[in-house]
Amino acid sequence: MHVQARCSARLALTVVVAAVLAACGSLDNASHRIASAASAVTPYKVEVVQGNFVSREQVEALAPGMSRQQVRDILGTPLLTSVFHADRWEYVFTLKRKDLEIQTRKLTVFFEGDRLVRHEGDEMPSEADFVATLGSKKAGGKVPVLEATPAQLARFPAPTGSPADTEVLAPTDAPKQYPPLEAPGR
Template sequence: MKLASRVFLAVIVATSLTACSSFRFPGVYKVGIQQGHIITEEMVSQLKLGMSKRQVRFVLGNSLVPDTFNDDRWDYPYSVRRGSQGEITQYLYTVYFENDKLVKTEGDYLPGKAPLSGEKSRRYLEDMNRDVPVPTEDATPREVPLPDGNN
């Protein structure tokens, strides 16, 4: 009898523990988890070929993943997870330099302006729900005009 009660108790404990992980309260909001740099269309539109690294850093911010072996390529990763158990969606925007000048950009960025507060924040959250970064094969901007007006 003691063995049967111990086995029964072990089965109850095991099923109780597994039930906790699959139980969900109905109607509970799960926050989307964002990590990395949010690169927006507005930021990308400010980039021009020939910009210095300092100017690009001002527009896009510091790269979170600096490459110690290649300082001429900056990667801006961004990932989103819908809720606590949702699928992780990853994006990457990359800028390339030669002789400390911007020569090429490529990758994914979010449409619209950078999220701030109020109406802009609400629109950004709507964009997040749509999950539509703009994929680009080559988002290289046009060249920066020379100061004298000649290209």
């Protein structure tokens, strides 16, 4: 090989090595830019609501001496009943939301036989307070006023038929009583 060809090959090799080394630095910067762009994109997180929401108004409606059916009518079906603890019902409510702390509320209702004795648990929010916490950030968390003005009510005429015409009848095959949720006491 000629001397001139060797010099050209060395020069070309030097230029290629310099280009590769320069590319490493820009590749490093590019990887940092890609990583920062990827961190700006976050995955969607589903809101998870589990259990029974019990409001302050529902807890205030409880009174010692109520039957189990009356308590179920006010609070709904309990989340937990136990064969080993047939004298109590557990109402648990959990709400998981993106970028917010998990909300958990618990209420335990105690019975003697079929009668309510007492209840204990966390302090429950009122329905209006709870609805206000559910509002999106875009809506500002305002709860709409749910009252009609007299002008709005005047747009809808009063029913003219007899009360028997507007009464809704229950289906004849509906059960009169539902089976108990827990095993009978022994």
